[in-house]
Amino acid sequence: MHVETIIEDDRWTGAALSEAAQSACAATLSHLGLEGDYEISLLGCDDARIAVLNADFRDKPTPTNVLSWPSEERGAEGDGDMPEPPGAGLTGMPEELGDIAVAYETCAREAEELGKPLADHVTHLLVHGCLHLLGFDHIRPGDAALMERLEVEILATLGVADPYE
Template sequence: MTRGPIRLDVAVGYAVPRKGLPAAVSFRKWVAAALAGRIREADLAIRLVGAREGRALNRHYRGRDYATNVLSFPADLPEGLPPGIRMPLLGDLVLCAPVVAREAQEQNKPLADHFAHLTVHGTLHLLGWDHANAREAEAMEQLEREILAGLGIADPYTLPD
């Protein structure tokens, strides 16, 4: 586990109208919370998309023909970088705004809290966390709860009354 501040560059792009969506500074805060103590420096991009683009990306990269809430694309550079070039590229996150909004409403959660949860969740995927089996899912969910609690956000796996 690393200590101290991290150098973080988060580029946030909106491919949908920004009205009602969290500001880029919020996404940066949520990514920083997910990375705190785990990595020293990172560059990543977050893109907020509509249902059509979300569905196309999910179909192309995961073979699933529907828009999902978050997609994580780790920066896997097996060929490496040229000598002398250091790039702390972590990867990209794609958040499908209408899916996130629908889920937040269905689960009676504040929209910003749901975006925070999915940003933390996606960032942990970029770090290599997964939920392919029950044990991994439990560990990842517990880490998400801890990170979100540090941000003052309720347990995302407990539905409010």
């Protein structure tokens, strides 16, 4: 598992985004029993940049905490069903799972409002984004329940408290 990180906002360097992403994404894949050579691209940006991305890809011209773009559609057909796992990729080439972007100001503001350490909140958002890359979603009720349960389980392995309590 490798996370290729691009830092556009230097505040992410001080927040150890690269290390948090590697840990969160590896824990997510491990929890799901995925043992291949996988790669994720991560952008650590600010609110202005993520607002442009949110407008371009979701028609919502406002900042958000995390966005993700899976390399392919992996979603489950049935509400609450597990998505199909990604392939293992070609020998010597990692399977690209997709891209994640996180915005510093929104993440920091949310962490403060929630009374949680920034590192814990960002770890939650990285697990959340990684699950999206793997085909999980939270639009339908069963899918949302599955995704939330997995987030809580994965975060527990990382020593992060249940974000939904």
